[in-house]
Amino acid sequence: MSCEEKKVRVRFAPSPTGPLHIGGVRTALYNYLFARQHGGELIFRIEDTDSTRFVPGAEEYIIEAFNWLGIKFDEGVSFGGNHGPYRQSERRDIYKRYVQQLLDADKAYIAFDTPEELEQKRQEIENFQYDARTRGLMRNSLTLPKEEVNRLIQEGNQYVVRFKIEPGEDVHVDDLIRGDVVINSSILDDKVLFKSADQLPTYHLANIVDDHLMEVTHVIRGEEWLPSAPLHVLLYRAFGWQDTMPRFAHLPLLLKPVGNGKLSKRDGDKLGFPVFPLEWHDPKSGEVSSGYREKGYLPQAVCNFLALLGWNPGNDQELMSMEEMIRLFDLSKCSKNGAKFDYVKAAWFNHQYLIQQPDEAWVPEFDKLLKGEGIISTPEKEVEVVKMMKLKVIEYTDGEGNKKKRNVSFVSDLWPLTKFFFVAPTAFDREDKFVKKNWKETTADEMRQFMDVLATVDDFSVEGQKTIVDPWVEQSGLRPWNAWRICLVGAGQGPDMYELAAFLGKEETLRRMQFAIETLCNS
RNA sequence: GGCGCUUUCGUCUAGCGGCUAGGACACAUGCCUCUCACGCAUGGAACACGGGUUCGAUUCCCGUAGGCGCUACCA
Secondary structure (H helix, E strand, C coil), rough: CCCCCCCCCCCCCCCCCCCCCCCHHHHHHHHHHHHHHCEEEEEEEEECCCCCHCCCCHHHHHHHHHHHHHCCCCCEEEEEECCCCCCCCCCHHHHHHHHHHHHHCCCCEEEECCHHHHHHHHHCCCCCCCCCCCCHHHCCCCCHHHHHHHHHHHHHHHCCCCCCCCCCCCEEEEEECEEEEHHHHHHHCCCEECCCCCCCCHHHHHHHHHHHHHHEEEEEEEEHEEEEEHHHHHHHHHHHCHHCCCCCEEEEEEEEECCEEECCHHHHHHHCCCCCCCCEECCCCCECCHHHHCCCCCHHHHHHHHHCEEEEECCCCCCCCCCHHHHHHHHHHHEEEECCCCCCCHHHHHHHCCCCHHHHHHHHHHHHHHHHHHCCHHHHHHHHHHHHHHHHHHHHHHHHHHHHHHHHCCHHHHHHHHHHHCCCCCCCCCCHHHHHHHHHCCCHHHHHHHHHHHHHCCCCCCHHHHHHHHHHHHCCCCCHHHHHHHHHCCCCCCHHHHHHHHHHHHHHHHHHHHHHHHHHHHC
């Protein structure tokens, strides 16, 4: 890169039509990584040129989401900067000026065709497209006398400004990921650039004008924009900005985990994974969509996982901090084909980041979990005992050597793994493989004997139990642990039995054993 | 329908003319063991198809088929 080359400036420009889609998060992430790597700037622009689709709260949601994810912007809506305003609805005058420039240069024209008239034409003509072949048939400033055009505008008729595309030219888009993409201008239609009804431009015009004015050097966006990239190239040229036109990079799309098509909100709800970074409450329908944050994902895990969906550093490294990703990121190493969204692997990434955290970091989430299960009534009233229990339980999932042993992808996974610490079994599944194998005809009797032995233990610590129980095990020849486990846990899981009994205490241990013997004898 | 992009294990992918086609997730098995899990070890699993180019194609080119996207006064 030569030193006179411009400073890298990229942007993420969502439309505030709802919550930010996870695919959008990835696009933003790639822009962020690219900007940081090149010491450049990332701009946050709001593309609200479709007033009919505006959703209140969406903009705030998006900002909060990036804040949570740790993706930082250098300028834009809510971040400031001297290329503003960054909300397109506040840039009307700017766009008008540039639309006029195109009109004056005869590179655009005014069209009065109503939606109904257009619909009719589509009926009449097969594969109708508003272009060089058909614009002579329509009501526009190319076919109408100048006075008529002025009169129509004067009288307040609604109109649009269309881009006049010259047919028959191969337009080249030099894509950083896909190389040279060629589309013939004849298949492009005379896109609407501006609508008189709301005095706003459409995406295409606003996009080009803003990227130019904001000195954007690289446009990194989803593949859905590839077909309109030639149009954008033509627009840059029409304005005479071809020399400063940004480089393009069209990212592959995120696809459904199963079946066909691109990832949609519904898939997430159906398969049980979020498609939004944060939980979203739809202001209109009241519908709630789950979010990664609320599901217990760590933002670093989400970023790491997402980054690898469509890009890789070229080696086998998968776990990367944001700093490493910034260092390693490379547009030319992005894949070209769509990636199915693998939520199972997303959970694995979360597991990896979760187990790196200190135990205390789990406590707030764990509290929520216990509250939900009715174990803790109010955090304020939380007693020392519960606090101690929690740490003990977390420690159990922690294991030796400070290496998390349990398969915990989310803090919420802790409950099924550890509920027996807090609540006694209330029922036993006779058909359960473990129960079947370890609770035989004679087991109840053995457990009664065992209870008698335990009753004599005064010091119920692990060591205290062992001094009494081990000799008994030795001389009776019994192997009481699995059945004991059924009594205390209700299933084939949990920590060392002495440990568990010590944790529960003598009274609770005997109570659970008594209950199990009675229940299993009567079933 | 038209146009464009794309095609390596079930999934994410490495590979940039010559490899026993590598890794990760998931799955299975074994070891460990009072259970589950962890850990360790092992295993099954892929170059869509057909033509070229070449001494040689997973790799380059062209078709076909599949997938995806776009085809609005939405972004």
